[in-house]
Amino acid sequence: MRVLRRTLGTLLALGALGVCVSCTPARGDAGPDDGRPGGPRPAALGPYERLVPAPASARADGPGYLFGAGTVIRTGADASEEVRRVGELLAEQLRGPSGLPLPVVDGQDGDGIRLLLDGAAEGTGEEGYRLRTDPTGITLTARTPTGLFHAGQTLRQLLPVRGTGTVPGGTVTDAPRFAYRGAMVDVARHFFPLEQVERYVDQLARYKVNTLHVHLTDDQGWRLAVDSWPKLAEYGGGSEVGGGPGGHWTKEEYRELVAYAAERYVDVVPEIDMPGHVNAAQASYAELNCDGKAPERYTGIKVGFSSLCVGDELTYRFIDEVLGELAELTPGKYLHIGGDEAHSTPAADYAAFMDRAQQVVARHGKTVVAWHQLATARPAPGAVLQYWGHDRTAAAEKAAVVAAGKAGHPVILSPADRAYLDMKYDATTKPGLAWAGYVPVERSYSWDPGSYLAGLPESAVLGVEAPLWTETIANRGDWELMAFPRVLGLAELGWSPKSALGWDGYARRLAAQGPRLDAQDIAYHRAPDVPWGE
């Protein structure tokens, strides 16, 4: 290894093309000393070294391919509809920045960008891919269309931010570490139109995030039309934090979001939070309250004050009808039923309610996801737990999650003091909360999901999710300021092998993403600990 490093250092110093990403050159190996404090400026990263998330392996070698006026996208003569669709979407994504026509053509023969399904593609699994660049073109190979899509997203990062140019020769072989790589948006505290959520899906899919968890209901608003309980959206949707007008999505709009995400290989996991966080529902229907009285709609930011009426059968008809309609709208396998902060529901009632809610989900053919408080009740076989604790979470609470994980419940990690995108970066961040502490970019990235919860084996970790709660976030600017750049690091923790992780290398790769974020008009947080623009 040391010999290899030295050789690489020499190659770099010579300006040669040979670079192995997983063998990062020792610091100071390359680049002239420009007299700056802190020593020599590191050599600029080549395209194969800049990828986020870092691939399982990447190597630049040999002459490259000129991506230019003559480039076509080839999907193969016998390509399936789906592969053609992946090719068309890739063409669409590349046309804007490059200004090229990029026709999508049948047949693999000839130069260009080739999309190839190959059931035997080694080391790529269900979602991975191989990408090979030589003077004749760039060949993307995967076992599945999902893998081809991810390969296309890698290709986007190998190309210039704008215009055309030569992609150096090289090979990437890549596959994710974790199956679940998620981001959550809370459209309940503040309502957001579909366009904003679709824009986020586009941004996330570039970094191989494959799940969008949508927090659809909370005390402050109910955001999805439900035919059997129409006032939920009509009345309960008409409020939000701060007294704004709120809003809701029709079923048609929700279907559109699901389809939009699916085209980008992102699954939607809808959440109806219960038995707490239900004031909007209770304001819409008096009969959902134990005392039969509907409360006012709520526009503050307190949590834990509302609870469904656990002893009333009508409650179970309600959740059956709501979850039934939601299951019907949801092609993915998961329904999220919340279960957090049910401070107004006594523990025994909570457990009894969650038993029944889990049965309802199963009856509608779906798998339960719930916040990790479910571990303190009785998680049903197969139920997935989403951990949102933090460094100061009580040991007993963590132990319950670890025990459930060991007993076969997959765990999604969203530690609030690392993964919560609504936590302020520092004291100067305008939007955001700080109950879990400040979460600077380095802190949000510098943890290992495979060993994060002591005693929880990596095999029990389904993946990582970055939630964006919106009590303090009411517009696109604040949304993107809080999500970017932290969500890129969380995407990397979900995808990249442990051996590729590390703050120093990541900070440089992240810095290289700056111009790409700028090109998308994302006003990201220019974290002082990242060497932007070097």
Ligand code: TNX
């Ligand atoms: C905790 S995380 C909550 C949310 C808040 C969030 C704000 C979780 C399961 N519950 O209700 O919006 O903190 O950071």
